[in-house]
Amino acid sequence: MAELESYESALDAVPGAHPYPRTSRYHDVGIGIHRTADGTEVRYAGRRLLPPLPDGPEETRAHTVAAGERPDLLAQRYFGDPGQWWRIADANPVLDPDELTGEAGRTVRVPLAGGFPGGGRRV
Numbered sequence: 781m782a783e784l785e786s787y788e789s790a791l792d793a794v795p796g797a798h799p800y801p802r803t804s805r806y807h808d809v810g811i812g813i814h815r816t817a818d819g820t821e822v823r824y825a826g827r828r829l830l831p832p833l834p835d836g837p838e839e840t841r842a843h844t845v846a847a848g849e850r851p852d853l854l855a856q857r858y859f860g861d862p863g864q865w866w867r868i869a870d871a872n873p874v875l876d877p878d879e880l881t882g883e884a885g886r887t888v889r890v891p892l893a894g895g896f897p898g899g900g901r902r903v
Contacts, residue, residue, distance in 0.1 A: 799823070805866040830870055840871055840889040847884040851877040858890050867891050 800806040810826035843854065851865035859867065869877050871889045880888050 845881045845886045849881045
């Protein structure tokens with residue numbers, strides 16, 4: 781019986797395929813190739829720009845941080861995937877995701893699915 785290969789690993793064999801899964805914040809960035817002096821190719825992700833910040837309440841909901849919450853727990857609660865914490869970081873915006881939940885009582889904006897560029901669940 782043949783072994784199943786993960787989606788990402790299967791893409792490694794396809795020339796030009798993107799190395800990041802569709803749910804990654806880096807999925808839409810360009811992949812560059814740097815050649816070192818000895819000719820070795822090093823692939824790298826291009827610069828990722830933050831999408832425009834949402835203005836209206838129709839694009840985000842407010843969440844007041846409780847003690848002990850973490851960005852991944854918020855992502856699980858709102859998106860069903862703890863790996864989507866970066867959507868909340870993008871909406872606020874912060875460089876360090878721990879800034880989102882480091883202080884109980886802080887209000888953070890959580891993008892609604894489909895209401896924020898780059899938001900919504902990608903399948």
